[in-house]
Amino acid sequence: MATAPTSTTTANGNPSAADWQDRYHHVDQVLDRPGPRTDPSFLAGDEVKAFLRTSCKILVIGAGGLGCEILANLALSGFKDIHVIDMDTIDISNLNRQFLFRQKDVGKPKAIVAAEFIMNRVPGVTVTPYYGKIQDKDDDYYMQFNLIICGLDSVEARRWINATLVNLVDPENPESLKPLIDGGTEGFKGQARVILPTVTSCYECSLDMLNKPTAFPICTIANTPRLPEHCIEWASVLEWPRVHGDKRLDTDDPEHIGWLYKIALARAKEFKIEGVTWSLTQGVVKNIIPAIASTNAIIAAFKIATSSAAYLNNYFMLIGTDGVYSYTFEHEKRDDCPVCGGQALDISISKEWTVDRLIEMLVEKQDIQIKKPSLSTATKQIYFQAPPQLEELTRPNLERKVSDLVENGDHITVTAASLPFNLMVRVTYV
Amino acid sequence: MKKNEDAAAKKKPKTSAAQIRVQKDLTELELSSTMKTHFPDPVDLLNFTLTITPDEGMYKGGSFNFSVNINTNYPHEPPKVKCTQTIYHPNVDLEGNVCLNILREDWKPVLNLNSVLVGLQYLFLEPNADDPLNKEAAEELRKNREQFLHNIKTSMKGGNIRGVQYDRVLVQ
Numbered sequence: 001m002a003t004a005p006t007s008t009t010t011a012n013g014n015p016s017a018a019d020w021q022d023r024y025h026h027v028d029q030v031l032d033r034p035g036p037r038t039d040p041s042f043l044a045g046d047e048v049k050a051f052l053r054t055s056c057k058i059l060v061i062g063a064g065g066l067g068c069e070i071l072a073n074l075a076l077s078g079f080k081d082i083h084v085i086d087m088d089t090i091d092i093s094n095l096n097r098q099f100l101f102r103q104k105d106v107g108k109p110k111a112i113v114a115a116e117f118i119m120n121r122v123p124g125v126t127v128t129p130y131y132g133k134i135q136d137k138d139d140d141y142y143m144q145f146n147l148i149i150c151g152l153d154s155v156e157a158r159r160w161i162n163a164t165l166v167n168l169v170d171p172e173n174p175e176s177l178k179p180l181i182d183g184g185t186e187g188f189k190g191q192a193r194v195i196l197p198t199v200t201s202c203y204e205c206s207l208d209m210l211n212k213p214t215a216f217p218i219c220t221i222a223n224t225p226r227l228p229e230h231c232i233e234w235a236s237v238l239e240w241p242r243v244h245g246d247k248r249l250d251t252d253d254p255e256h257i258g259w260l261y262k263i264a265l266a267r268a269k270e271f272k273i274e275g276v277t278w279s280l281t282q283g284v285v286k287n288i289i290p291a292i293a294s295t296n297a298i299i300a301a302f303k304i305a306t307s308s309a310a311y312l313n314n315y316f317m318l319i320g321t322d323g324v325y326s327y328t329f330e331h332e333k334r335d336d337c338p339v340c341g342g343q344a345l346d347i348s349i350s351k352e353w354t355v356d357r358l359i360e361m362l363v364e365k366q367d368i369q370i371k372k373p374s375l376s377t378a379t380k381q382i383y384f385q386a387p388p389q390l391e392e393l394t395r396p397n398l399e400r401k402v403s404d405l406v407e408n409g410d411h412i413t414v415t416a417a418s419l420p421f422n423l424m425v426r427v428t429y430v
Numbered sequence: 431m432k433k434n435e436d437a438a439a440k441k442k443p444k445t446s447a448a449q450i451r452v453q454k455d456l457t458e459l460e461l462s463s464t465m466k467t468h469f470p471d472p473v474d475l476l477n478f479t480l481t482i483t484p485d486e487g488m489y490k491g492g493s494f495n496f497s498v499n500i501n502t503n504y505p506h507e508p509p510k511v512k513c514t515q516t517i518y519h520p521n522v523d524l525e526g527n528v529c530l531n532i533l534r535e536d537w538k539p540v541l542n543l544n545s546v547l548v549g550l551q552y553l554f555l556e557p558n559a560d561d562p563l564n565k566e567a568a569e570e571l572r573k574n575r576e577q578f579l580h581n582i583k584t585s586m587k588g589g590n591i592r593g594v595q596y597d598r599v600l601v602q
């Protein structure tokens with residue numbers, strides 16, 4: 001009775017039965033009063049509840065094992081405006097752990113089915129799905145969210161979203177800083193981390209901490225296979241290119257996976273090896289990391305969105321293979337990180353300046369200590385110091401005007417042996 | 431109108447982390463006189479050819495070509511390297527696959543293209559009979575070094591060894 005009922009309307013037009021009394025009784029315990037570890041900026045009470053339940057817009061990337069858990073947890077803890085992106089369709093092998101999907105959904109897009117399931121199950125929540133790639137969306141799309149949570153199984157996709165969010169940050173606009181919560185699991189091991197783009201260490205900073213993709217010596221695969229994985233790699237690394245030439249292996253194409261499976265199975269039979277299955281084949285070639293749990297990512301999300309407790313700073317590891325072990329630490333930013341570590345420099349030059357003149361100016365700059373820089377834009381090389389063929393090809397550019405090669409406001413990537421990683425130079429013309 | 435321009439500006443390609451890393455690696459390559467890179471499409475830095483012409487050791491006098499393909503997940507994943515000729519070498523099979531640890535199981539993101547080049551060059555100085563991809567060549571190296579050296583000479587001239595036709599790879 002005391003709390004004013006909110007009158008949100010769900011996507012399917014039902015007036016929200018949303019906030020019946022005591023709906024969020026448990027969540028309110030942490031939102032109604034500050035706790036010993038709350039951020040000083042946290043203001044307990046109705047305002048924060050209203051933010052969480054009406055205006056906070058959150059994006060979940062991936063609707064697989066982790067994504068399903070994240071979506072359900074978000075919806076149940078009071079987020080009302082949730083978006084989800086996933087490019088995959090539902091496979092029968094997903095049903096054991098991706099609990100938003102049923103047998104009848106096999107073959108349908110994960111994002112759409114997951115969104116429908118959540119909206120049917122949790123009154124008052126709008127889940128907007130996008131069936132496609134994260135790379136289809138531009139900066140404007142990502143700008144609309146308050147928070148982004150990843151439940152991805154691909155390193156490549158994580159690197160992309162990380163770089164996109166770091167680039168999105170405009171120091172003049174605090175709204176452009178989008179916290180990214182990344183969760184990942186591998187068997188019984190899991191981790192959750194919070195990335196405040198440009199402020200904390202980013203995904204790229206810790207790339208060398210990742211377990212590298214399992215790879216076996218090629219001579220083992222060729223001569224002395226002992227594991228089902230050896231047979232699958234024999235099919236994908238050696239037999240595919242031998243039989244198909246330059247045709248690229250598409251790990252999302254069931255026909256391609258089917259071919260590999262058949263070849264690997266025959267190989268396994270020859271060497272009396274057991275355990276080659278369709279899903280193992282898919283797992284090995286796509287480097288799929290099976291997901292088990294994800295509660296950590298969601299806890300972090302809830303805390304950040306409301307500042308109701310000190311948020312995870314910034315890396316949490318869970319190892320559940322031998323009992324349960326967990327460890328939280330602060331992973332540090334790396335100066336030589338290609339995404340967030342590079343230096344940035346805004347320069348304003350005359351439209352008449354040649355590339356040579358620009359290089360001279362960069363070399364003379366005392367504060368960056370650069371020797372022999374190589375320059376490029378996102379689409380072309382401007383000047384490369386080496387290797388010889390590229391140096392020769394780009395040498396004529398030295399005499400050309402920078403303004404003929406680089407548009408006003410565009411970035412030039414500068415690398416040099418003396419720089420830890422790179423320098424981004426934004427050029428404007430006077 | 432202005433809005434369309436803004437939208438176009440936002441859709442502009444960005445330099446990816448892999449691209450920056452490749453630029454850094456390439457422009458800092460220490461190419462000795464025995465190594466040369468060739469970019470068939472110079473705009474595309476991710477795909478190129480490497481030619482090694484050993485000036486010492488048993489493969490001296492040959493010129494060996496490798497294709498190097500880097501994907502957008504570099505340096506999380508190693509570059510893919512293949513020999514584009516049919517050569518007689520214990521660690522290179524007839525399809526051009528190369529058995530070099532840093533190209534697969536021992537790859538780390540701190541390694542770079544220079545490490546790969548050094549590794550490949552080393553293969554021609556010290557062929558390794560313990561990690562065979564061409565089993566017959568490895569067997570010969572282990573058991574009959576004289577015959578192995580003779581086979582290298584024959585193969586480099588484009589000869590036939592035990593029914594396998596090798597490519598002529600002598601420096602012109």
Ligand SMILES: [Zn+2]
Nearest residue numbers: 202205337340
């Ligand atoms: Zn970073």
